[in-house]
Amino acid sequence: MRGSAPAALRDGARQCMTWLHGWTGLLLGHVLFLMCLTGTLTVFKAEIGRWMRPETTAIAAPADAIVAATRWLDENTHGSAGWYLTAPDAHQNAVQATYDSDGAYVTRALDPVSGAPVARETLGGEFFYRLHFELELPYPWGRLLASLAAMMMLVALVTGIIAHKRIFKDIFTFRPAKGQRSWLDGHNALGVLALPFHIMITFTGLVTLASVNLPWGIAAGYGADVTTMYSDLAPGSVTRAATGEKAPLAPIAPMLATAQRQFGGAPIGRVYVFNPGDTGAVVVVYPSEAQSIGYMSGEVSFDGATGQMLKAWTEQRAGVRAYQTVYGLHMARFAPDVTRWLYFLGGAMLTMAIATGMVLWTVKRRERAPLSIGNHMLERLNVGVLTGVPIGAVAFLIANRLLPLDMAARAQAEVSAALWTAGAVVLAGLLLRPTIGWPLLLGLLALACACAALLGPVWTIEPGMLTINLMLLGVAGALLPVILRQARRRDRTTPVRHRAVPA
Amino acid sequence: MTTGARRSIGWRDRGNVALRVLAGTLGAYLVMALTAALLARTLPMSRVEAVTVATMIAYLVAPAVTIWAFLASGPWRALGGVAGVAGLLAIGAWAAGQPA
Structure with a gap:
């Protein structure tokens, strides 16, 4: 096995690429398998959440559910720095909330009518979503390991293509019960049939973690001033410090109605409330991601104490739209049901391609010695x-x-x-x-x-x-x-x- | 046959692979990072657009460098090529300066 390396380098490009494909696939193969499986499950994150909270059957309009959630949070949290809320949509009925109270951050699903955390406390599909790119490791190590694995994956995909003699024929080739031959046929068919999806999902996945794995473009453009970069990226989002003076949160419903008009009637997607209960409070509203491929395509900020609109932004800059589209392609929140199933199928095939590739490594070597x-x-x-x-x-x-x-x-x-x-x-x-x-x-x-x-x-x-x-x-x-x-x-x-x- | 193949690997072959792995991993990342930096400073767009587009383009460069590191005719050539490209990119990014 060890001997194959230099020999492969001498034997020409295709063998060399087969060798590189094998090693890049093997080294973090188990991590990639975990990432692909949990990523595939995340396509149905909302449905998994629904399955895991069977008692929560109430349904409310997105804006009404957010109003209920903020009312409950206002009465039941103390000294919060932020509430991060995702409104219900066609796929899930609960409000997804991450918030802090007395210094501790929690993630809870809130009932869309009462606004209180649901009876069955669970992370739901959020567990698979987080596991997919954080790998249960502390920040930033999980994201860095996931990035490294994704980079290996990209190299393994490209070298896998070069290693092929007849890429089209491989789609239709399967010779069962022939040991190595069968595993190779299966691996090839799974890899090749959904190849455009595999390349897309790996590339867009790397882009979603860009601030961790490739911060050098940001460093070259902004130096250490990352705050300016983020405000340039979302000009409608206002950040300001808490003043320390108390002030009740203004009614949320009128803000949501104003924001919805700003979004051209698109439903509310996410609502972030910073420093609630302070005169420096800010409410930032984003449209639903089911509306377009581009992620976070605009935002509106309100003064939390007075309810006055501070800033509104609809994203139209070509470069930022391109980035948001690439990001949105990975998240697939835009996808209607048929597209979701295609994402699921593509993800399942990639997961199986990795699994068969890992098995193939030993099957192939056993047949030789x-x-x-x-x-x-x-x-x-x-x-x-x-x-x-x-x-x-x-x-x-x-x-x-x-x-x-x-x-x-x-x-x-x-x-x-x-x-x-x-x-x-x-x-x-x-x-x-x-x-x-x-x-x-x-x-x-x-x-x-x-x-x-x-x-x-x-x-x-x-x-x-x-x-x-x-x-x-x-x-x-x-x-x-x-x-x-x-x-x-x-x-x-x-x-x-x-x-x-x-x- | 296997033992014969095993016996033939010397430090030379191991060094060959080690140098190419170095060029294909750290070298590829270096080229990718510097590509992002150079493009972020030179693309004719607003600052934030240049940064995001530069970063996306840079990802496409890395696999190409990795593959080239293993296809180059010799290990030193692979390492030298990667270092040379990285050097040119670094000079370009430095000369362009941080945009205001």
Whole structure:
């Protein structure tokens, strides 16, 4: 394996690119798998949130829900620096809120009518969204690691294309039950079929984290004055310090109505309230992101104490629109249902392309020679991580149904359940022989999916919850033939197919 | 066959790969960062537009540099090429100066 490097460099461009593709894919492959899986789930972030809060059935217009939320926050928070609210839309009915009270920041879903946090305290789809680019690591390390993995991914994609002889033919090629050949065919088909999506999502993903992974353009243009850059980027957003003098928050409803007129009738998307209860309070309103691909396409700021409009901005600068469009393409908040499903499908294919690529690494080497100790460990790590991450995700859903409603720090307990379960599965994958580990852990995944759907409960007809239930059952069903095949293979006397054996 | 291949790797081949990896990772990032810096200062747009567009273009440069580092005819050539391009970009960005 180690020997292949210099040899590949001598053997010409294509072999060299195959070598580079393998290594860039392998090194952070498990991180990429986690990012792609959670990113794919995030497409249905709102529906997952809906599934995880079954008691919250009230529906209110976006502006009314924001009014209710600010009323509750006004009465129940103390000394806040900011409330960051996302209004409900066609996909989710609760107000998503991040706010601080007495120095501690919390993220809660607020009931759209009462404005109070909902009974079932959970992060919902927000967990997968955050995990996708923060990886449960402290700022900025999670984002930096995610950026590095994305950079590797971009190189792996480009080198993967160059390594190909016949890119079009690969879409239609699949030769099952032929060991390495089958894995390679599957990997190629998954990678090539949605290739434009894979490149788009990787590139736009890097751009969303630009301020962390490539701050040098900002440094060249603005030096250390990042504040000016952010105010140039959103000229309608007012930032000012708290004065320390108390003043009640002016009624929010008229501000939202004014903002909506400013947006040309588009519904309210997000409302940020800075220094509420202070004479220096500012309310910034953004339009719904479902309206256009471009992210944050304008904003209106109001004086929180008087209700007077301070600034309004509709984004029309070509360069900034380009950036917002690239950003919005990654977030997919603009996407109607069919487009969401395409994003989901593309993401699922990329996740599977990474998984098959990781498996292919060891399958390919085993057919040439006995595996080295490192590759033996990689083989087992693959079993653990490729099953552990999805099992952890489903454990998060199951914990949501099983943990008592009045539990302290309930949302964090759900996260812990997901992480400990995933960790235990990774450990099991490392300890078990892969021929036992694969069918056993894939079986556990199928079982977990079926359990989560049953706990849904399975007879729900609410569209968002029904979607999640059907997806869980779909995964469980799709895994069954794979598990059966794996289990049968275990009975065979010669599990390894050698090249030397004539066909 | 495998053992034969293993025996043939010397420090020369390892050094070859190490230098190319250096050029393809740190070198590629350096070129990407300096491309962003140069374009942020020279694109004929408002300051914030130049910064955002420059950053987006810079991402496209990095994979090209990484691939070239492994395709260049020798490791020193790969490292020298990356250093040379980075140097030119740095001089350009420095000469352009921070926009007001």
